Amino acid sequence: MTDRPVDEMSFEEAMAELEQVLGQLERGDVALDASITLYERGAALKSRCETKLKEAEEKVAAITLDGDGNPTGLKPVSDL
Incomplete structure (x- = not known):
């Protein structure tokens, strides 16, 4: 175990x-x-892992692709 701040x-x-x-x-x-x-x-480490996973999921979900499968930019997560 380290003394490093979890956040x-x-x-x-x-x-x-x-x-x-x-x-x-x-x-x-x-x-x-x-x-x-x-x-x-x-408990703090578990919470950190959940937060980081949610952030990654939101980034992946926000990527939109054009007809050729190329990323065209980010779409707000709230629009998904």
């Missing part, structure tokens, strides 16, 4: 640390106080 992590970084946190919690070899801290960190 500065990429999706990949947050997912990797979340896997580490889950592994520690599943093993159950962590003191109760540390488990609570790990759980809180895991």
Whole structure:
């Protein structure tokens, strides 16, 4: 586990640390106080991953293609 702020992590970084946190919690070899801290960190990492995935999905959904399959620009997500 790192001390890096979760809101500065990429999706990949947050997912990797979340896997580490889950592994520690599943093993159950962590003191109760540390488990609570790990759980809180895991919840923040999960939220970060969900946010980054939603951002990526919105970018993909906003791409429009012309008749030849070439991107023509971005369409507001609200119009989809």
